[in-house]
Amino acid sequence: MLDWIKNIKREYPEFWKNYLSKFDKKSNRFVVLCTETTGLNPDKDVILSIGSFSVINNSILIGDSFEAYFAQYKFFHDNGNLNEFTVESKMKKLGESEGIQAFIEFIGNSILVGHHIDFDVEMINAALERLGCGRLKNEALDIDIMHRKLLDINNKQFSLEELCEIYKIPKSDRNSSSEDAYKIALLFLKLKSRLGLN
């Protein structure tokens, strides 16, 4: 009679079970992340790259980072639009499944931080579903919401560029998910101290 429960459990890949087991403890590690996607529809679009840094004790650890480009050949083929950058870039490319798997291992039970993080989480959840896993269990913080809370604004959203402008984050001429993740991390540190979170 309990077979169906066993079956569900068996369905999960090993890395996912491992991930779930990490939530016994609370984490003091934040993981700032930013995804680059093909579009805004979690059901149809896919992740092209993920950039991510950890934040511990109010400092960004450059070494504790995750950066991956996903080779979405199937998606490009199905949609008939070849993303030349991804195909031709010399970056190390992972398949979506190994990429997501490595990322899940990287984040563990940390608190996720991002800009409009709900969308990032949805995209990752969609990718996880394709791997036969459940949904992310991590707590998540959104720097846009933090900013609006700080200034008590409810009727407006802020783009990452606007936030960088407001908090005087040095501009960079390069553009990648890692670059954005680093900016988000700096914004997060600034907002965190202004909001008095520790």
Place this chain on the structure above:
Amino acid sequence: MNTIAEHIADFLKKYPPFDNLSFQELSEIATSIRVVNLEKHKTLFQINDVLHDSFYVVASGVINLSIIADAEETLLNKCVAGDIFGLRPFFAKNNYMMTAKAREESIIYAIPIATFRPFVANNSEVLDFLLHSFATNTSNPNDMENIGGKLISDNVYYSNQQSEMQYFQLLSYNISPLKVAITSMVQEVAQQMTDSMTNGAIVSKDNYPIGIITNTDMCSKIATGRFPITTTIDRIMSSPVVTVVENISLAEAQLLMLKNNVTHLCVTKDGSDKSDIKGIISEHDLIVAQANNPGVLIKEIKRSQSPKDLKSIRDRLTNLIQKSIHKNVSISNISNIASEINLAIIKRSVELSILDLGSPPARFAWLSIGSQGRKEQLLLTDQDSILIFEDVTADKYRDVKDYFLKLGKRTTAILEKVGYEFCPNGHMASNMLWCKSLTDWTKQYNNWMNTPGENSNEISSIFFDFEIAFGEQKIEEAIENIIFNNVKNNALFFDFLGNDALRKNAPLSFFKKFIVEEVGTNKDKFDIKTRALMPLIDGARLFSLSYNLRGVNNTFMRFKQLAIIDPRNAEIYLNCSEAFLTLSKIRTLEGLKNDNSGQFVNLQELSKVDKENLKNALAPMRELEELIKNKFQLTQFS
């Protein structure tokens, strides 16, 4: 490897010392960096904080480095993008000596020492840069120019020249005060105070101070009959007590007493009245503390009756010097005060001898020569002196010379008892060679200056630094005139002095290693006196004689004056004057540590920073040598 690490490596590449490292190495370093955001006015570390495991590079924003002295925050430096700071953990183990605080919102990179150390070890340029920046004294504006503002010192010699040394000195006070219980009777307490001969007692409960009872209270409340002597102490005590921390300075204690209009302060463990009693400071302690002030010392010298009194005063001077050095009072200030006191001791010694021998049969002058003549004697070194008496008729000459020789012997003996050793070369007024009439001395100086090297190869240049300690000012002036008259167009004399100055042994080997003593009891020690200080002293004397600098005997002051007279070479002179102070300080510290003259410095005991300071202070010497060679075109004796 990630892209951000590469960006950071790119950023670092632009600034020293990272420009000495390859991109590959920098990327490796960047990977272990922590990025920290500091809000405006946020403190990264402050004085006495335990060392962090990283040093810092400013990525954006401005960090202020400051120290706090005498309740005043003094800005040492501002670090902007690319500046490094917080290098202390590299070289020292003690806590931070300054405060780093964000002047505006800043982002800084924290580079772990453990990661960076191997790169330092493998790259001497990086090491040099870090050492230099650590050892550089940024409170010196000359150095700031040299380093282009890109180096941030972490090692501070803070000197506040305006501040009186005495105010920084710590108080010594009664650390076992009379404590009485709150239930004691007034009579008992009065008896205890009388027995222990104190004028105040602390009323305590569980070793916390509750109130204080002083003679004034007894007088105004008991003797007036307002309370009977059987009343309990809590009725008449003053409460609450003014409490202070243990290491209070004289100035603070004075202020607190004035402010609260009290005569006693209670010392507690943490300075509040809710902690253990540690002692009691009375007005009397303040007076005693002020007794170590130089003015009081000189007054005491004038009143002292025996070599023993003088010795105890000289010991207090040593304490004063030691304390002042630790409080970073500038070494030139200290030597001024010390030499005044030394001079007063010598003067008193001569007076004491005259008191014994009866009044002198002729006018005379007792001159201190050598280091005391230059007012540079911080430590108890040997005594050098000469005696000049006015010319007398031939029939009296014998008696007069006899008297002054006796005077010389007696005085030098007193000084020896005070702690100044006899001069090993016999350059003392007790020596019949150096105790003679003005005419003889005139001949002597003429001889030395016009035919140098003829009679004795070893004319001691110390005879050209003198300072009157006792007697007729006119005699000193006469000698001065003889010297400056002979100086004019006397190429031979300068040739001799110049060569004498250059003959000193070099302090560093070809490979920039310290040359240490090879044999003897001071094996492996560095002879700071002959190898480092003497060349500067000789050089200063040589130039000031040739530029007719009168009345300036001090090496430091001589260089300063020379910089004004000869502005073309001002930089060299100023560097030399700074170097001289640094070297004197090192020598004095060594001397205080070992209770000797500090001539031989044990290099092994010096910290890396001090060694670097020492090496830096030796650098101006070479320039000075070149200057001597150029100016005097030495030929005759070389």
